[in-house]
Amino acid sequence: MTALIEARNMTLRLGGKIVLRDVDFRIEKGEIVTVVGPNGSGKSTLLRGLIGAVRPVQGSVVRQAGLRIGYVPQKLHVDTTLPLTVKRFLNIPIRLDADVISDALTRAGVVEQAQTQMSQLSGGQFQRVMLARALLTKPDILILDEATQGLDQPGAAAFYRQIEDVRKDLGCAILMVSHDLHVVMAASDRVLCLNGHVCCEGTPDIVASAPEYRALFGTGTQGALALYRHHHDHNHEHEGAHDHDHPH
Numbered sequence: 681m682t683a684l685i686e687a688r689n690m691t692l693r694l695g696g697k698i699v700l701r702d703v704d705f706r707i708e709k710g711e712i713v714t715v716v717g718p719n720g721s722g723k724s725t726l727l728r729g730l731i732g733a734v735r736p737v738q739g740s741v742v743r744q745a746g747l748r749i750g751y752v753p754q755k756l757h758v759d760t761t762l763p764l765t766v767k768r769f770l771n772i773p774i775r776l777d778a779d780v781i782s783d784a785l786t787r788a789g790v791v792e793q794a795q796t797q798m799s800q801l802s803g804g805q806f807q808r809v810m811l812a813r814a815l816l817t818k819p820d821i822l823i824l825d826e827a828t829q830g831l832d833q834p835g836a837a838a839f840y841r842q843i844e845d846v847r848k849d850l851g852c853a854i855l856m857v858s859h860d861l862h863v864v865m866a867a868s869d870r871v872l873c874l875n876g877h878v879c880c881e882g883t884p885d886i887v888a889s890a891p892e893y894r895a896l897f898g899t900g901t902q903g904a905l906a907l908y909r910h911h912h913d914h915n916h917e918h919e920g921a922h923d924h925d926h927p928h
């Protein structure tokens with residue numbers, strides 16, 4: 681099977697610092713892959729490398745010819761002092777057919793908000809409008825960077841259900857960064873755990889039982905807290921020696 685996007689030995693540097701080393705990664709049609717890892721572990725940078733916004737200093741990224749990517753960035757600031765309806769927002773920068781807009785809004789579950797001011801959307805509605813925006817191009821792959829940030833648990837769960845419906849209907853692959861570990865574990869085909877490199881990767885079961893993952897996230901419901909208490913049993917000195925001898 682041909683991958684939609686494939687990275688080989690991809691090393692990414694930002695501002696003179698290597699933030700991600702030797703990443704081998706591929707995503708196929710229709711897969712849901714989630715990227716987890718502590719703050720600063722390179723998750724957003726990985727996505728930016730895969731979409732071509734950051735060039736690898738080593739290795740390569742190959743995207744399928746003509747690949748359509750729908751990208752929902754981690755943060756998007758919309759000037760709330762400007763009067764701007766959802767519909768007009770989706771028409772920037774290119775005016776689109778009303779049908780295309782209403783189809784994307786319907787798929788994202790916010791068709792009733794078409795005439796609402798952007799400044800009056802709830803956090804969950806705002807994220808859905810961002811999802812609608814990413815769907816306008818009928819993407820082959822939807823890439824979401826912490827799309828449920830700021831949503832409460834039911835809001836986040838509803839958002840993930842929406843994403844699953846989108847995948848079912850459009851057949852697009854989904855690559856997302858998430859901190860909602862339980863949802864991630866339930867909804868992903870594959871999980872990629874990062875910490876400046878790929879710590880471990882596989883089906884949710886395999887990753888959840890990997891020592892590298894447990895070192896990062898713990899084992900029980902307290903796991904999410906362990907994100908910020910990052911203990912590790914192997915070396916993360918990116919600039920120096922390689923850490924190839926630990927299991928990937």
Ligand SMILES: Nc1ncnc2c1ncn2[C@@H]1O[C@H](COP(=O)(O)OP(=O)(O)OP(=O)(O)O)[C@@H](O)[C@H]1O
Nearest residue numbers: 694695697699717718719720721722723724725726
């Ligand atoms: N423009 C930049 N110049 C230098 N270093 C940067 C730059 N942007 C990010 N970094 C560093 O790169 C590392 C990876 O950042 P990245 O945003 O990819 O992490 P993340 O895993 O997405 O984090 P979070 O969970 O906090 O969003 C961090 O140490 C960050 O400080």
